[in-house]
Amino acid sequence: MSWLIHEIRLIMRSRLSLASLLLLFTLSSLAVWSGLHEVQQQHQTIAHLAQLHTQDVAAVAKKYGQSPNAGNPAYYTFHNTWDTPSHTAFIALGLRDVVPYVLRIRALGLQAQLYEGETFNPELALAGRFDFAFVLIYLAPLFIIALLHDLVSGEKQSGRLRLLLAMPGSPGQLWRRRALLRLGLLLWGLLIPLWVGMVIAQTPRATVGLLSLIVLSYAAFWTGLALLVAVRGQHSVTHATALMGTWVILTLVLPTLANMVLTRAIPVHQGVDLMLSQRQNTHGAWEISRTETLKKFVKSHPEWQDTAPLPPGFHWKWYFAFHQLGDESVAPQAQVYRENLQARQQWTQRLGWLLPSIGAQAILHRAADTDLQAQLAYQDQIATFHQTLRHFYYSYLFNERPFGTDDFAKQPVFSPRPPTATGLGINGLILLVQAWLFFALGLWRLEKIALKT
Amino acid sequence: MKIVTRIAREEWRIMSRNRVAMSGLLLLTLLTLMAILSAFEHQRHTSTERTHYQTLANQAFENQPDRHPHRVAHYGHFLFRPLNALAAFDPGIDAYTGNTMFLEAHRQNSANFGDVRQSSLLLRFGQLTPAFVLQVLAPLLLIFVGHAAITRERESGTLRVLLSQGIHGHQLVIGKVIALSGFAGLALLPAILALGWLGASTAAAWPLALGLLIGYTLWMLIWLLAVVLASTQFVRGRDALLVLLATWTVLVILVPRWAPDISNTLIPLPTRFENAIHIERDYQALGDSHNPNDPKFKAFQAQILKEYGVRQIKDLPVNFKGLVGMEGERQSSELFQRYAHAIFEQQAKQSRIVDAFGWLSPTLALRRLSMTLSGTDLANFRRFLEQGENYRYDLIQRLNRLQTEEIHYGDDTNPHRENRLSHTHWQAFPEFSYVPAPLAQTLQQAALASGVLLLWALILGCFTHMAAVRLERNIR
Numbered sequence: 001m002s003w004l005i006h007e008i009r010l011i012m013r014s015r016l017s018l019a020s021l022l023l024l025f026t027l028s029s030l031a032v033w034s035g036l037h038e039v040q041q042q043h044q045t046i047a048h049l050a051q052l053h054t055q056d057v058a059a060v061a062k063k064y065g066q067s068p069n070a071g072n073p074a075y076y077t078f079h080n081t082w083d084t085p086s087h088t089a090f091i092a093l094g095l096r097d098v099v100p101y102v103l104r105i106r107a108l109g110l111q112a113q114l115y116e117g118e119t120f121n122p123e124l125a126l127a128g129r130f131d132f133a134f135v136l137i138y139l140a141p142l143f144i145i146a147l148l149h150d151l152v153s154g155e156k157q158s159g160r161l162r163l164l165l166a167m168p169g170s171p172g173q174l175w176r177r178r179a180l181l182r183l184g185l186l187l188w189g190l191l192i193p194l195w196v197g198m199v200i201a202q203t204p205r206a207t208v209g210l211l212s213l214i215v216l217s218y219a220a221f222w223t224g225l226a227l228l229v230a231v232r233g234q235h236s237v238t239h240a241t242a243l244m245g246t247w248v249i250l251t252l253v254l255p256t257l258a259n260m261v262l263t264r265a266i267p268v269h270q271g272v273d274l275m276l277s278q279r280q281n282t283h284g285a286w287e288i289s290r291t292e293t294l295k296k297f298v299k300s301h302p303e304w305q306d307t308a309p310l311p312p313g314f315h316w317k318w319y320f321a322f323h324q325l326g327d328e329s330v331a332p333q334a335q336v337y338r339e340n341l342q343a344r345q346q347w348t349q350r351l352g353w354l355l356p357s358i359g360a361q362a363i364l365h366r367a368a369d370t371d372l373q374a375q376l377a378y379q380d381q382i383a384t385f386h387q388t389l390r391h392f393y394y395s396y397l398f399n400e401r402p403f404g405t406d407d408f409a410k411q412p413v414f415s416p417r418p419p420t421a422t423g424l425g426i427n428g429l430i431l432l433v434q435a436w437l438f439f440a441l442g443l444w445r446l447e448k449i450a451l452k453t
Numbered sequence: 454m455k456i457v458t459r460i461a462r463e464e465w466r467i468m469s470r471n472r473v474a475m476s477g478l479l480l481l482t483l484l485t486l487m488a489i490l491s492a493f494e495h496q497r498h499t500s501t502e503r504t505h506y507q508t509l510a511n512q513a514f515e516n517q518p519d520r521h522p523h524r525v526a527h528y529g530h531f532l533f534r535p536l537n538a539l540a541a542f543d544p545g546i547d548a549y550t551g552n553t554m555f556l557e558a559h560r561q562n563s564a565n566f567g568d569v570r571q572s573s574l575l576l577r578f579g580q581l582t583p584a585f586v587l588q589v590l591a592p593l594l595l596i597f598v599g600h601a602a603i604t605r606e607r608e609s610g611t612l613r614v615l616l617s618q619g620i621h622g623h624q625l626v627i628g629k630v631i632a633l634s635g636f637a638g639l640a641l642l643p644a645i646l647a648l649g650w651l652g653a654s655t656a657a658a659w660p661l662a663l664g665l666l667i668g669y670t671l672w673m674l675i676w677l678l679a680v681v682l683a684s685t686q687f688v689r690g691r692d693a694l695l696v697l698l699a700t701w702t703v704l705v706i707l708v709p710r711w712a713p714d715i716s717n718t719l720i721p722l723p724t725r726f727e728n729a730i731h732i733e734r735d736y737q738a739l740g741d742s743h744n745p746n747d748p749k750f751k752a753f754q755a756q757i758l759k760e761y762g763v764r765q766i767k768d769l770p771v772n773f774k775g776l777v778g779m780e781g782e783r784q785s786s787e788l789f790q791r792y793a794h795a796i797f798e799q800q801a802k803q804s805r806i807v808d809a810f811g812w813l814s815p816t817l818a819l820r821r822l823s824m825t826l827s828g829t830d831l832a833n834f835r836r837f838l839e840q841g842e843n844y845r846y847d848l849i850q851r852l853n854r855l856q857t858e859e860i861h862y863g864d865d866t867n868p869h870r871e872n873r874l875s876h877t878h879w880q881a882f883p884e885f886s887y888v889p890a891p892l893a894q895t896l897q898q899a900a901l902a903s904g905v906l907l908l909w910a911l912i913l914g915c916f917t918h919m920a921a922v923r924l925e926r927n928i929r
Binding site for chain 1: 473477484487491495502506509510513518520524527528529531545546549550551552553555562563564565566567568569570571572573574575576577578579580581585589590593597600601690691694695698699702706707709710711713714716717718721722723724725726727728729730733734737796800803804807824830831834868869
């Protein structure tokens with residue numbers, strides 16, 4: 001055990017190493033705190049809005065409490081939906097700062113409501129969030145490079161290399177111990193804040209394990225890479241330059257290039273197309289015969305086939321029917337739009353097979369349930385709720401039942417989506433294999449070089 | 454002067470043999486070229502697409518069948534945000550804002566379908582644009598190439614020889630600065646050409662392109678002074694390199710992410726949901742402008758009757774229902790404007806906090822300057838939203854006026870009449886065209902940021918000068 005005390009003393013004596021370890025610990029603590037703070041804020045917002053919403057519905061119920069039909073209540077009542085942040089959301093906030101996690105909808109055409117934007121400051125969103133994912137993906141490799149690039153060359157330049165190699169014991173053991181010790185200390189700086197954060201956020205145990213594994217693997221990848229460079233018997237500066245260059249290419253250059261290719265390869269203008277045609281089709285209803293519209297509606301909703309025919313003039317059931325037909329007319333376009341969004345997500349995950357920075361980023365956001373897939377799941381939940389809502393009002397409208405104060409209490413209530421976070425999956429496995437392969441290769445080379453020098 | 458050029462020439466010779474310097478320069482040039490081509494292609498494609506959609510939307514609006522004007526007001530109109538010419542150089546917040554606005558009566562909608570919602574997380578890694586290459590990668594290259602400028606002389610012992618031969622410290626340092634400037638100039642060259650090209654594309658763009666050029670030159674100057682300064686301060690090149698890399702990480706990667714987070718925490722924005730509830734409540738309080746007998750419009754009714762000198766609504770020469778619509782739209786637009794203005798002001802406050810961090814990290818100052826001059830900052834987006842809102846208000850009021858003047862009150866209140874007007878009426882409406890900010894205003898908005906950059910360069914220049922003098926003193 002004396003070697004351990006000795007090595008730790010060596011690290012403590014190096015101001016640079018000590019400072020960088022403390023700095024990493026501080027940064028990841030700050031990132032975890034900032035993420036927790038943001039998630040708490042989102043919980044508060046959701047609770048606060050639920051309260052506001054109740055008041056809002058009460059006002060509508062007061063105004064339209066004695067309605068002869070459900071038209072006005074259905075038209076004027078908004079229903080609130082929300083996407084609760086997961087217990088892991090704090091590590092990677094993902095899209096939650098730029099897309100709505102609260103949305104109010106009505107029983108009118110859904111496609112005109114679903115893509116509503118959120119109020120946010122784009123200048124602030126531009127650089128990305130300062131969350132744990134950022135510290136791990138971007139900053140941790142830099143610290144690994146700082147601690148390991150002169151593992152061998154530092155000793156060589158200070159003239160101790162020959163002496164160290166002449167010491168008894170298995171060749172490479174010294175370097176391995178040193179490298180692993182530095183990595184170990186660095187990992188504590190990452191993992192302790194993460195674990196504390198997860199305890200506070202009550203993250204499920206399986207996720208804690210998964211995320212710890214990802215942190216370990218991503219660090220192992222960079223350690224392996226750093227060792228592969230560090231064993232080349234060149235000057236420390238050359239090593240630092242080579243490693244820094246690799247970092248820039250892996251985390252800055254290639255992902256941006258990939259994004260460029262991906263946006264070109266899978267265009268998503270269908271969103272705009274569907275919005276334009278939805279409006280066209282919905283408003284077109286005012287130009288065609290109302291009975292015609294209703295006939296079309298009961299085709300997809302046969303349960304209302306035998307209800308009373310439309311009276312001349314305006315009737316609310318016709319109004320809600322043509323809104324629904326507007327949605328139905330763009331359903332294929334909405335499907336294609338969605339598929340393209342999913343394709344973008346999928347290809348990003350596949351890119352992770354080649355680039356561990358993207359791979360780790362994708363897995364963290366999947367585990368946090370804050371990525372595009374999570375966003376689409378929220379939209380699905382809204383769509384399901386919207387359907388329940390429509391059918392609730394249809395039963396009043398088509399049966400010509402009045403809508404009273406009691407009926408306001410019977411309005412359907414949104415239930416938030418279950419978490420969609422998945423386990424490691426194939427993408428995760430590939431990342432693990434890749435990372436530990438590099439790690440093993442790095443350790444193995446340590447042995448070789450020690451022999452050769 | 455001769456000595457300075459000789460030192461610079463010597464440094465160039467060494468650089469040209471430095472593998473890192475040459476391959477780095479090559480890579481940077483390649484990336485810049487790729488970024489320029491891709492940005493330009495993206496720009497052209499997006500522009501064509503938005504023009505195409507705008508034309509479609511205009512046609513759809515004009516080709517409506519004969520309708521009641523208020524039906525037309527609910528049918529609404531779509532606006533597509535046009536792209537600025539210089540957005541190809543720095544797209545700024547372009548990917549983060551919505552591109553489409555739906556205009557309708559009684560409502561102010563958000564701009565939707567921004568790229569950020571339609572992209573995987575890759576977008577969050579940044580976009581490969583000329584601005585990104587110069588802001589993030591170019592300083593790094595300068596660090597790799599220049600960190601050893603003085604330490605190399607010191608480590609090999611030539612520093613003492615040079616200084617004892619009567620070469621002044623500042624001559625040595627100026628020589629190195631000139632050599633690095635030449636290198637930085639080479640790195641900037643593709644971007645300069647691109648700016649020239651973009652600047653020449655429209656008459657209005659060239660002063661902005663020139664401003665961008667000055668801004669980025671200052672940026673490179675700041676970094677090469679910092680690199681040379683660090684090189685004079687350390688005995689070993691390795692230490693200079695590590696300190697510079699740490700500085701780069703903090704200034705270019707860390708602070709630009711951190712500052713917005715702080716700003717967001719200090720000034721939280723209300724969600725659209727919350728605002729919508731408040732707006733809806735205030736809007737309901739205004740009364741229903743579809744109903745000419747709404748009690749909220751009683752005073753308005755009395756005033757109109759008095760104005761026209763008649764006793765009853767049906768005696769009015771115009772359609773009172775249209776007048777109520779106009780009055781309602783006026784009041785509700787005022788309401789929307791008030792809320793929108795409050796949000797804009799909150800956002801501006803947030804951005805000002807981030808800008809204040811520019812004194813701490815010149816990256817933020819450069820980003821402000823770059824986005825402002827490229828016309829891709831929040832102020833520009835706000836301009837589009839405000840012009841869109843003005844266009845919406847004008848459009849709806851034109852339709853309300855048609856209702857007032859062309860449809861009889863008696864007909865309009867008869868539920869069995871459709872009261873359609875010929876579509877030629879709204880075919881004559883003007884189309885939306887975005888008016889970019891005047892040059893003087895843009896330059897003024899960028900003034901503070903360029904001041905910050907200039908100050909950074911001046912301070913670093915002073916420090917470098919002091920360090921050069923000290924170099925000499927320490928040796929003798």
